[in-house]
Amino acid sequence: MLTISQVSKRTGLTPYTLRYYEKIGVLPESNRSDGGARIYTEEEVSFIHFLNRLKQLGMSLDEMKEYFCDGCVLEKVQQGEDIEDTLNKRIDILIKHLAELETKKQELEYTISLTKDKLAIYHHLSK
Amino acid sequence: MLTISQVSKRTGLTPYTLRYYEKIGVLPESNRSDGGARIYTEEEVSFIHFLNRLKQLGMSLDEMKEYFCDGCVLEKVQQGEDIEDTLNKRIDILIKHLAELETKKQELEYTISLTKDKLAIYHHLSK
DNA sequence: GTACAAGTTAGAGTCGACTAGAAGTCAAGA
DNA sequence: TCTTGACTTCTAGTCGACTCTAACTTGTAC
Numbered sequence A, B: 001m002l003t004i005s006q007v008s009k010r011t012g013l014t015p016y017t018l019r020y021y022e023k024i025g026v027l028p029e030s031n032r033s034d035g036g037a038r039i040y041t042e043e044e045v046s047f048i049h050f051l052n053r054l055k056q057l058g059m060s061l062d063e064m065k066e067y068f069c070d071g072c073v074l075e076k077v078q079q080g081e082d083i084e085d086t087l088n089k090r091i092d093i094l095i096k097h098l099a100e101l102e103t104k105k106q107e108l109e110y111t112i113s114l115t116k117d118k119l120a121i122y123h124h125l126s127k
Numbered sequence C: 001g002t003a004c005a006a007g008t009t010a011g012a013g014t015c016g017a018c019t020a021g022a023a024g025t026c027a028a029g030a
Numbered sequence D: 001t002c003t004t005g006a007c008t009t010c011t012a013g014t015c016g017a018c019t020c021t022a023a024c025t026t027g028t029a030c
Helices: A004-011 A015-024 A042-056 A061-071 A073-078 A083-126 B004-011 B015-024 B042-056 B061-071 B073-078 B083-126
Strands: none
Touching (some): A015 A061, A042 A061, B004 B015, B015 B061
């Protein structure tokens, strides 16, 4: 059980940003202490790390909301919601995202090869 | 020799954006026609395509400015500027960027594997 | 019981990256 | 010559993603 400032230190996101993410629905509503302060679990921290990776790769917060839906699917399943439907929808979303990531990887590899080509040209010029 | 709207169609950037990029120094100052209209070369178009790739990968316009410096180094060399210095600086910048791209690639691969793991779990749950 | 650190909300401000509007210039065709 | 369309600059507005302020509450230490 972690406070917002502990999560801030671990994830590199400020408390402002963590509250903002919750407000706009990128993160689920946190559990609260008796006094009303947010408390986080280790799982939430690792989910935030996952979102950070996606942000680094250029994903928008709107797109990440879909991942939040994905992130809370296990709870929903445990609460006995329409397992078939919910799960199949989430699987579709994940497959779509996976395809995007693979495309991004290919583009990245192409950009790396372009950059290497440039570097070779400059090395050739400089000697 | 291309007009701004032709470059817009080819690159997917609006004329507004092309002028904006020039204004803030992401693109070099374009050559002009007698009437004062911007004219672009094929090389500039392919440089813009390259910048688009970097944008897709989450690079900021500020970071891209360094690439502009890189993009115009060949001209500078042709104009007989301090070849050794300029070129070596640019080579350093390219090496740095290449390292960043490689890091990004590793992160992307890790994210892909995480996503695949999730997918496997959901597939297991849904059957 | 009072001070103080760390949390809370609502709402305003900032910054990067566009995006659009207004007003004017230029070249080509009726 | 006049209109039309595509360009020009300058300036202002928008939008996403934070970031901060103000005013308030809670929990602990003295």
